[in-house]
Amino acid sequence: MLEINSIRNGIVIDHIKAGYGMKIFNYLKLNNVDYSVALIMNAQSKKLGRKDIIKIENKLEIDFKVLGFIDPNITINIIKDEVIENKVNLKSPEKIENIIKCKNPRCITSIERNIKQSFYLADKGIGEYRCIYCDEPYNESQIV
Structure with a gap:
């Protein structure tokens, strides 16, 4: 069984259309960072069937317009002390x-x-x- 621990402080990008996680990972240049990042691909989802998830153990400035453009169904959870502090549902930018x-x-x-x-x-x-x-x-x- 795959186990990825919860993050203490950071961001979880959830409900990414299956296969789009790598596109977002590359756009955010997460392969060049010095903090923990988890890219979960093709995870089971009741809502989507399959989805990708990115967990980032760090605060990060993200352009929500870009993510909304890539996949408008994404949910972004801002995590503080292992609790969701803020939840943002994206949409397609005009x-x-x-x-x-x-x-x-x-x-x-x-x-x-x-x-x-x-x-x-x-x-x-x-x-x-x-x-x-x-x-x-x-x-x-x-x-x-």
Whole structure:
């Protein structure tokens, strides 16, 4: 049986869509830290069937917009003295900047330097984002 102890102070990123945990782990650069981190993949979940979980034994500044963009169903638990101090349920952000890159070679962001890569939420139901400059749809492989 797999056993991962509770954390004393830190963050638990829960209800991550199965397979997305590594994406978040890499985005947060958790492979380069000097504190305890647990990435649990394909854990059983009554709600999701399978899910990933990340436990971080440290305080960490996290951009909730980015995590909400990657998976809007994530729950973030802030842990203090082994008790959940705060619980945050994420959602898809209406606008994101410099998280993904427009793939349209004719887009102004491909031609001009120093222009923010900005996308808006076009369809919340399917999580579709589009470039605010050229309306090019987002492709999941484009995370900056």
